[in-house]
Amino acid sequence: MQAHHHEDHDSPRPWAQAQVETAANFNQGSIFWNLVSGGLNLQIEHHLFPGLSHSVLRTLTPVIQETCKDFNIPFKSYPTFADLLTDVHEYFSSLSTPVVREKKLH
Numbered sequence: 001m002q003a004h005h006h007e008d009h010d011s012p013r014p015w016a017q018a019q020v021e022t023a024a025n026f027n028q029g030s031i032f033w034n035l036v037s038g039g040l041n042l043q044i045e046h047h048l049f050p051g052l053s054h055s056v057l058r059t060l061t062p063v064i065q066e067t068c069k070d071f072n073i074p075f076k077s078y079p080t081f082a083d084l085l086t087d088v089h090e091y092f093s094s095l096s097t098p099v100v101r102e103k104k105l106h
Helices: 016-022 033-037 043-048 054-070 083-097
Strands: none
Touching: 033 054, 043 054, 054 083
16 A cells, blocks of 8 residues: 555655555445545545645545646546555555564573
8 A cells, every 4th residue: 555655755746746655445436434534544635735625635536647647747646445454454564563672682
């Protein structure tokens, strides 16, 4: 999962690009999830336009996807909430490494 991770932290990037690269959508075509989550299933649109009503965000998705394609910016969207959670879990697991402790000699 790369939704919350960017490899090159030293490279400045435009604000909008940073919003897209650090967010991910799930169930983006679902009216149910849009209502239940208050539009938070459309994180990319929400990060770009935080003041807009969640009922409007889904109309922006095709325009944002096309713009991302034009600028070669990945638009991350998961088919289901479970897919998103699985990817988040795998990402967090990749960050953890076993702790190796040395025995202290007395």
